[in-house]
Amino acid sequence: MFSFASRRRRRTKYYRYCQYVRCTKSLPRAIEPEDVRHLVRLTRVVRDKALILMLLRTGMRVGELLRVRIQDINLRNRKVIISESAKNRIGRVVYFSDDAKRALKAWYSQRDPNKEILFYGRGNNPLSYVAVRRMFCGNLEKSGLTGKSYTVHCLRHTYASELLSAGMPLESLQQLMGHINVETTRRYARLTDKSLSDDYFRAMSLIERGEIHGEYR
16 A cells, blocks of 8 residues: 555656656657648649648748738738737737749639638638648648648748758747747757758768777776
8 A cells, every 4th residue: 555645756756757748849840842842732722822831931820820811911021910929929020932922812813802811711700720721631632741640730840940941040030930939949950950960970970980089988
């Protein structure tokens, strides 16, 4: 029989373990560049392409994009005003690329001009997350990418990874992503830090050639 104090210690250890597990975060999952190109190329429905490209080129969370209104978008300057983040309630400005602008203009030509929400569902309500996920999975299937376990949120991870690979400073990406702590943004740098791999292979080449000397005692 365990004593009350023993049970309490076990519960405390278990609680601390659970706290550690919740705080430990795996590396974000980005979509491979060739898969991104394949997905965009084979997404034929105008609304679907506009939605996927806006997530991919702005880094917005799905919930943030689904609340965007027409008046929040400056098509000429290619920017979107997010009045309040879906996660931390802090507003920010994000920008979008030329291909996203073309996709938006194509969607503008088809969407109901009386709707306030950019991507609307029934009535004047936003499109639901479930509907977006279903649409994304359908386009993954058409692109032959179903077996790769990509999710809609991977588009945000891809956005961050691609910008870092293109040389964007970490602090700038932090602002665009809406991260309060730069350490959250730094997780993406672990996926794209080419200098780290260069350092490793440079050192390993010396090891493999037997050009290091010393004792480990």
